Every structure is written in C-alpha cells, then in structure tokens.
Amino acid sequence: MSDTGKNMKPGIIAGRILLLLAVTIVFTLSPSIAATGNVENGGKLYAKKCWWCHGKEGEADGPAADFMIPPPRDFSEGVYKFKTADPKAEIVRDEDLFRAIKHGMPGSAMPSWGEIFKDPEIWDLVAFIKSLTDMFEDMDNPAEISYAGKIPSSAESIEKGRKAFEAAKCFECHGQAGKGNTIKKLKEDSGAKLWPRNLTKPWTFRSDYTPEAIFARVSNGIPSTPMPSFAGEKTEKGKLSLEDRWHVVNYVMSLKDDSSKTKDGDIVVRGIQMVELPKDENDPAWDKASATAFFLVPQIIEKDRFFTPTNNLVKVRALFNDSEVAFLVEWDDRTKSVPGDDAAAAIAWGDLTPDALAIETPVVLPTASEKPYFGHGDASHPVSMMYWNSGSVESPNGTMLLTTTGTGNREKSDATAAGFSATGSYKDGTWRVMMKRKLTANADTDTSFETGRYIPIAFANWDGSNGEVGSKHTLTSWYWLLLKPETGNAVVVLPGLAFLLLVGGQLLFAGFLSKGRQSNKS
Amino acid sequence: MKFLKPILAILAGYVAIKFGIPYVGSLVHPGTWPVVPTSVLKMYMAFVTLGIVMAYTFDEEGYAGLIGPIEDIYSNPSKAIVRYVVVLLVGTFGAYITYEYVKPTFDAPIELRSVHPAPPSNAKMWGKTYQIQTIQNPYREDKENFAKNLEEGGIVYYKNCFFCHGDRMLGRGHYAVGFNPRPANFVDVGTIAQLTESFVFWRIGTGGPGLPSEGTPWLSAMPVWHNLISEEEAWKVILFLYDYTGHSPRVTTKVEH
Numbered sequence: 001m002s003d004t005g006k007n008m009k010p011g012i013i014a015g016r017i018l019l020l021l022a023v024t025i026v027f028t029l030s031p032s033i034a035a036t037g038n039v040e041n042g043g044k045l046y047a048k049k050c051w052w053c054h055g056k057e058g059e060a061d062g063p064a065a066d067f068m069i070p071p072p073r074d075f076s077e078g079v080y081k082f083k084t085a086d087p088k089a090e091i092v093r094d095e096d097l098f099r100a101i102k103h104g105m106p107g108s109a110m111p112s113w114g115e116i117f118k119d120p121e122i123w124d125l126v127a128f129i130k131s132l133t134d135m136f137e138d139m140d141n142p143a144e145i146s147y148a149g150k151i152p153s154s155a156e157s158i159e160k161g162r163k164a165f166e167a168a169k170c171f172e173c174h175g176q177a178g179k180g181n182t183i184k185k186l187k188e189d190s191g192a193k194l195w196p197r198n199l200t201k202p203w204t205f206r207s208d209y210t211p212e213a214i215f216a217r218v219s220n221g222i223p224s225t226p227m228p229s230f231a232g233e234k235t236e237k238g239k240l241s242l243e244d245r246w247h248v249v250n251y252v253m254s255l256k257d258d259s260s261k262t263k264d265g266d267i268v269v270r271g272i273q274m275v276e277l278p279k280d281e282n283d284p285a286w287d288k289a290s291a292t293a294f295f296l297v298p299q300i301i302e303k304d305r306f307f308t309p310t311n312n313l314v315k316v317r318a319l320f321n322d323s324e325v326a327f328l329v330e331w332d333d334r335t336k337s338v339p340g341d342d343a344a345a346a347i348a349w350g351d352l353t354p355d356a357l358a359i360e361t362p363v364v365l366p367t368a369s370e371k372p373y374f375g376h377g378d379a380s381h382p383v384s385m386m387y388w389n390s391g392s393v394e395s396p397n398g399t400m401l402l403t404t405t406g407t408g409n410r411e412k413s414d415a416t417a418a419g420f421s422a423t424g425s426y427k428d429g430t431w432r433v434m435m436k437r438k439l440t441a442n443a444d445t446d447t448s449f450e451t452g453r454y455i456p457i458a459f460a461n462w463d464g465s466n467g468e469v470g471s472k473h474t475l476t477s478w479y480w481l482l483l484k485p486e487t488g489n490a491v492v493v494l495p496g497l498a499f500l501l502l503v504g505g506q507l508l509f510a511g512f513l514s515k516g517r518q519s520n521k522s
Numbered sequence: 523m524k525f526l527k528p529i530l531a532i533l534a535g536y537v538a539i540k541f542g543i544p545y546v547g548s549l550v551h552p553g554t555w556p557v558v559p560t561s562v563l564k565m566y567m568a569f570v571t572l573g574i575v576m577a578y579t580f581d582e583e584g585y586a587g588l589i590g591p592i593e594d595i596y597s598n599p600s601k602a603i604v605r606y607v608v609v610l611l612v613g614t615f616g617a618y619i620t621y622e623y624v625k626p627t628f629d630a631p632i633e634l635r636s637v638h639p640a641p642p643s644n645a646k647m648w649g650k651t652y653q654i655q656t657i658q659n660p661y662r663e664d665k666e667n668f669a670k671n672l673e674e675g676g677i678v679y680y681k682n683c684f685f686c687h688g689d690r691m692l693g694r695g696h697y698a699v700g701f702n703p704r705p706a707n708f709v710d711v712g713t714i715a716q717l718t719e720s721f722v723f724w725r726i727g728t729g730g731p732g733l734p735s736e737g738t739p740w741l742s743a744m745p746v747w748h749n750l751i752s753e754e755e756a757w758k759v760i761l762f763l764y765d766y767t768g769h770s771p772r773v774t775t776k777v778e779h
Contacts, residue, residue: 049689052680064680068696109696111689262699268630297700300685301745307685369633371740373731381740454630477702478741480630487626494624499617506596506609513597 037120042128045121053109058132060190068109069308071192078135079189079224082207084216087231089142091135097126099207107204107312145216151246153211153253161251164244168230169237174199178255179429181334185347189224193349193466195310195334196227198429200257204312209256214249260313260332262293269327269457271318271483277326278319281425281434286328289317296331296461296474301375302407306472310334310463314357314476320483324419325449326436327386329357329459336426337464340393350467354398356389357424357433358460361447361481363403371456374478376404384413384447386435388422390464397423401437403445407471413445449483457481525591528578535570539563635703638717639737647727647748655774659719659757668761675762678755686743691767701743708767715769719760722771726756 047056053068055061058075065072073080080092082100101122104112113122130136151157165171175181178199186194202209207217218240221229230248232239240248269292278285294316298309310333317328337344337355345352362372363382372381385402392398399422401415418441424433440448449455460475462468539558547556558566579585595605641654661671679687686705688695693707706713714722724732730742747756764771 052676052684052689062680063677064684067681067685107696109685109689111694111696113690115692116690267702295700297697300697301743303750305750366631369631369738370735373740374743378731378740452626452628454628476700477743482628482630484628485626490624491621491626495617495621498620499613502616503609503613506612510596510605510609513593514599517597 037123037127039127039131042124046128067307075129075132078133081222083220085142086145087220094126094141105206147212149242153250157247157250158254161247164235164248167235168240175429177428179332181429186226199252199255201260202256211249214252218245268480268482269316269318271320273486281432289319291315291317294476298474304471309474310466311461314459329433333431335465338390348465353464353469354389355464356462359386360458376407378406388433418446451483451485455481528574531574539566635738636736639734641724648753654724657720661757661761671758675758678759679762719771722760
C-alpha cells in the first residue's frame with residue numbers, strides 16, 4: 001500500500017498528469033487526423049475497391065449499382081443518411097463517414113471495410129469522398145449532437161416512448177408493432193424504392209443499435225429519405241420533445257425480437273407430436289412448438305434473377321399426430337398484398353400480386369446424402385411443393401399442391417387425396433400461414449412424412465408489393481424437418497433392469513466373498 | 523494407492539483423445555476443432571483401458587495389488603457403507619450406459635462434401651465440348667489489353683458474383699448467409715490459389731449442378747453460368763479474381779518425354 005497518492009513522488013504525479021494530457025490531446029485532435037486524410041491515396045483505394053458500386057466519379061452509377069436495395073450512396077450529392085452531427089449542421093461529421101466505411105451497413109451490400117483497410121487508409125477514403133462534392137468546402141467538421149438528457153430505460157420510460165411514438169405518428173411508416181408496415185409509399189430523394197426499417201430486427205439497422213445512435217436518428221432524421229428530423233419543442237405529429245425522444249429511444253430498443261433472428265447451427269424444424277392439431281394459424285396450441293428461423297435470400301441463381309428483396313426471414317414450426325402434419329410459417333412483411341385491394345395497390349412497387357409461400361420436400365426421402373436439387377428438384381429427384389398465396393379480395397387463400405422436377409417442370413398433384421389445406425392471416429406486419437396435410441400420400445408425386453427421420457425441407461416466399469412474381473422471389477437452402485415421435489417405455493424399463501441386475505449381482509458377489517472370508521478364518 | 527496410477531493413466535488417455543487430437547488438428551487447420559467421433563472415442567478407450575489393466579496386472583504382485591482392494595470393499599465387514607455406495611454407483615452407471623444405448627437419437631445425417639472434386643475430363647458448356655485439362659485463359663498472355671480485360675472482368679464480377687462471394691472476395695457477400703455450403707472465399711489460400719484457371723473455368727461454366735456427386739451438386743447455389751454469361755466474360759472474370767486477391771493460378775507443368 002505504498003503507492004498511494006500521499007506517498008507518491010512529485011515527479012511521478014507530474015508524469016501521470018502529462019500522460020493524461022497527451023491522451024486528451026490525441027483524442028480531441030482526432031478530427032484533425034481526419035482532416036489530414038490523404039485525398040490522393042484515398043482515390044487510389046477508391047479506384048480499386050469502391051467504384052464498382054459507387055461509380056468512378058462517385059455518382060452511384062457503378063456496374064453493381066442497379067443490383068441492390070438500398071442503392072449505393074451518390075457521393076456527388078454530399079448528403080448522407082446516418083448523421084451524428086448537431087441537428088443544425090448541414091453536413092455530416094467525418095466520423096460518420098469513417099464509421100460507415102469501417103463497420104459497413106448491416107443489411108445492405110456495404111461490407112465492413114475495417115477488415116481490409118487500416119484506420120489511416122479509411123481516413124484517406126473519407127478525405128477523398130469529401131472531395132467528390134462541394135458540400136464540404138470551407139466547412140469545419142461539425143460538433144457531435146448532444147446526448148444530454150439521456151434517460152435510462154425502464155418500463156415506465158418504454159410506455160412513455162410508446163405513447164410518444166403514437167403521438168408523433170411514427171407508426172404511419174414503421175407500423176403499430178414497429179415492423180415497418182407502412183401505409184405510405186416511400187421513396188428516397190433519388191426516386192429509389194425504399195421500405196421503412198423493421199424496428200424489431202436491429203441486426204438490419206444500417207448504423208448502430210445503441211441508445212445514442214437511435215437518438216441521433218430520431219433527432220436528425222435520415223437525410224435524403226422521408227424520415228424527418230423529429231427534434232422539436234413539444235411532441236406532436238412529426239415532432240418529439242427532447243425528453244420524449246429519449247423515451248422513444250427506449251421504446252425502440254425494447255422492440256428487438258430475438259426470435260426473429262437465426263441461431264448459428266440451428267437448422268432443424270422440430271415437429272412435436274400431439275393428439276389434436278391446431279385448428280388454424282392463430283390457434284394458441286402453436287405456442288407448444290418451438291420456432292426455427294431461416295434466412296431468405298433472393299433467387300439469383302436462374303433467369304430471371306432477382307436482386308432487390310424485402311423479406312429476409314421465415315420462422316417455422318411443425319406439429320403432427322397419427323395421421324397429419326401441420327406447419328406454421330411466420331414472416332415479417334411490410335405489406336399485405338392482396339390483388340383487388342386499392343390501398344395495397346397504391347403503395348406497391350410494380351403490379352400488385354399476391355404474397356405467397358411454398359414449402360418444398362423431396363418426394364422420395366433420401367437414404368444417403370444425395371438429395372434433389374434444392375431449387376425445384378431435378379429430373380430424377382422430384383420434389384413436392386405445398387403452395388399458398390393470399391389470393392384476392394374476392395377469394396383469399398389460393399392453394400396448390402405441386403410436384404416439380406426442375407425449374408419450369410411442374411404438375412398439380414391431388415390436393416384432396418393428400419388432405420392438403422392452407423390458410424393465412426396478416427396482422428401488424430406479420431403473415432402467419434398454416435399448411436396441413438396427411439402424413440402419408442401418393443408415393444409417386446407427394447412426400448410421405450416419416451417420423452423420427454430427417455427430412456430435407458426448403459422454403460420460398462413472394463412479396464407481392466415488391467414486384468415478386470414467378471422466378472422473382474426469395475428462398476432458402478435445404479434445411480431439415482424432424483418429426484420427433486414420443487419415446488416408448490423401453491427408455492425407462494431397460495436401464496431399470498440393468499440397474500437391478502448389477503445391484504443384485506454385486507450383492508451376490510459380496511455375499512460369496514464374505515463367506516470365503518469367514519471359512520478362511522475358521 | 524496402487525489403484526490410483528492405472529486410473530490416472532486411463533484418464534490421461536481420455537484427455538489425449540478427447541482434447542489432444544482436436545488440438546493438434548486445430549494447429550494443422552487453424553480455426554477448426556476436429557473432434558474424434560464418439561464411436562471411435564469409445565473404441566479407443568476400450569483399447570486404452572484394456573492395455574493399462576493388462577500392463578498393471580502383468581505379474582502376481584500387480585494382480586494382487588489391483589484385485590485386493592476390490593475384494594476388500596466387497597467383503598470387509600467394517601466397510602459396509604463404502605460397499606453399498608459402490609454397489610449403487612455401479613448400478614447407476616450401468617443404468618446410465620443402458621439409457622445411452624436405448625434412448626432414441628435423431629442425429630442429422632452427416633453431409634460430407636468435397637470442396638474441390640476432380641473435374642471430368644471434358645465438359646459441355648456454351649454449346650461446345652471442352653477438354654478441361656488443356657484449356658487456357660485466352661486473356662492471360664494478352665499484355666497489351668490486360669488492364670481493359672481486367673476491368674471488364676471486374677464489371678462481370680460486380681454484376682453477377684459479389685452478392686455471394688462478396689465485395690472483399692471473402693465469400694461473405696450480403697446474401698452468403700442464406701446459402702449452405704457457403705460461397706467460396708477467394709482470398710483464402712485453399713481455393714483459387716491452389717486451382718488451375720481451367721478448373722475455375724469449369725466450376726463457373728457448369729456451376730453447382732455440374733459438380734460430381736461427391737461435391738453435393740444438389741446443395742450448391744452456384745448458378746450454371748454458361749446459361750447466363752458468355753465464355754469471354756467467364757475468362758475475364760477469372761483474370762479479375764486472381765488479380766484482386768493477388769493469387770497466381772496454379773499451372774500444370776507438362777512432363778517432357
């Protein structure tokens with residue numbers, strides 16, 4: 001305990017103060033490091049790695065630009081979406097550009113370049129990108145937005161946030177449950193297709209999932225998009241008071257839904273056996289089955305390839321009994337697309353077509369690793385496809401049972417014989433669709449679902465308000481379905497028997513040895 | 523005390539197989555942890571146990587040393603409590619082993635996949651038949667137009683490939699997470715760096731469905747590119763892959779007779 005302040009030599013104290021000063025100076029000067037980023041070197045790096053999307057002059061017209069949503073940023077405009085500068089500032093902070101390059105934009109095509117570039121190189125890129133527009137000329141790096149007044153999260157604050165979310169009409173775009181199920185058609189200033197953020201999936205937030213980042217977003221809005229700055233004196237439509245902005249931050253943070261995320265290595269839909277199967281997709285009996293989530297990716301494999309999906313995940317459950325199997329598939333979809341619905345047609349991009357879902361399983365269950373090709377099977381390996389769509393206003397729930405042998409080769413199979421039915425309902429930005437059919441079916445055209453066996457299963461999804469029709473849709477790879485039968489008595493009886501035999505045997509052995517010991521003694 | 527040594531030796535054997543082997547594996551292939559399958563582990567442990575018991579009971583004294591304490595526990599009147607505990611423990615252990623055998627297990631089928639299976643000797647692409655061993659990249663030696671061809675290859679890449687193989691060619695494009703097997707990482711020394719351009723050309727041209735069965739063609743999301751891009755575009759994108767990653771294609775050296 002000799003190294004206390006009291007006993008410290010003045011030299012050491014002075015040394016520590018100097019160190020502290022040095023650290024402070026380095027930190028306060030970091031913006032000036034940014035300012036000294038080397039434009040020329042940044043340009044070289046840009047020409048090698050960045051122009052493919054952002055274009056040679058930074059005008060967002062690179063060869064890849066048309067194949068993504070959101071589109072790449074147009075640097076010639078100098079307007080940036082994710083701004084942590086003070087709301088009064090006209091430009092973003094250098095740190096905002098740095099963050100976007102270093103950590104990327106989750107859920108978009110922008111990767112985290114921090115794995116490739118060192119920090120000084122990223123500052124060089126920041127300097128180069130700023131040189132592509134006159135927006136930053138004669139401008140100092142603006143001050144960071146003030147995070148003063150931050151309110152720790154609590155049930156009370158979240159509830160206040162929910163009310164403020166309502167009062168400021170955030171739900172008009174983000175939906176009542178925060179799933180981005182907008183009632184308006186939204187565009188970027190460039191005219192590009194835009195869908196509001198699903199706030200329950202923070203892993204798709206382009207910037208960080210922190211109270212500060214969300215506070216900056218609410219206060220600054222997202223420039224070049226319809227998301228306005230909500231910074232205001234009092235809370236009303238389109239405005240939030242400082243206090244309410246922090247409550248909204250806590251509310252948004254609370255919307256995170258971890259079940260809407262895939263779990264690493266979890267690739268099995270585990271079906272549970274029960275006596276009565278659920279009546280419909282909203283039956284509470286579905287809570288008994290656990291859900292497995294799978295990523296959806298666009299169909300980029302065959303003509304016509306599709307690059308701009310909206311839905312990104314399905315959650316799947318299965319239940320079965322002696323004769324039937326039922327699936328519940330849920331997915332967040334910003335639009336309920338039902339042809340004939342004028343409100344839906346008004347916000348759709350392209351013609352409004354039905355939302356749809358397909359579940360694919362092999363007709364012949366594979367015994368070795370060989371399976372049908374995951375997209376529609378192949379000539380020698382047919383797959384059975386259960387298909388549902390939202391139908392139309394006049395007649396909802398279109399269903400089909402198909403057998404396919406490769407893309408474009410499909411035939412309807414006998415849905416009545418297979419006992420196939422499917423219904424769906426849409427609430428607060430989420431579709432729930434239940435599909436049900438007999439366990440056993442026509443062996444030539446349909447899948448017979450055997451219990452206790454791993455059955456390959458894959459999914460396809462169409463968002464009818466996003467131009468998804470025919471080959472333009474999202475899909476999954478092969479995953480597994482396991483209908484786990486209830487275990488029989490043998491699991492209890494046999495170990496019990498083993499226990500009794502071993503205990504009895506040992507006691508006999510002990511008795512035998514004891515006798516020997518006694519006779520030795522006598 | 524004589525008991526302790528063989529037990530410790532058996533434990534050491536277990537640790538070596540359970541953790542030692544995967545550790546060595548992780549050194550050879552960093553980032554992996556190749557565990558010994560349970561069935562193999564059981565077999566090895568049976569041999570280890572048998573070997574150690576044989577070693578320790580080799581002579582009369584060792585035999586007595588090992589067997590003596592067992593006899594004592596089962597027959598010494600002053601060790602009744604220890605005896606009953608041992609009897610129950612052995613019984614429970616037996617029940618547990620039996621349970622492990624009879625409990626229904628539902629293991630997902632093992633999916634073995636050869637990442638770079640041997641190519642066929644010839645393949646049909648773009649309406650022609652190619653001898654895969656002998657084809658050459660026509661743009662490799664065209665030094666005059668190299669930069670132009672390279673950029674055209676890059677454009678092909680960013681219009682077609684980067685969604686899966688990624689901006690950084692790490693196999694982590696924005697749609698990579700949805701596919702199994704994951705898209706190839708071209709920066710890794712285990713992919714294009716150890717392949718010839720003709721092999722890469724075949725993999726691009728015929729895609730996932732063109733793989734032999736050991737390459738699990740039914741799983742691969744790699745498109746059949748000869749349906750989607752031209753032969754020239756395929757060669758140019760190969761040029762770009764090697765240039766961007768800094769790798770050199772493997773060359774097949776001709777043996778002179």
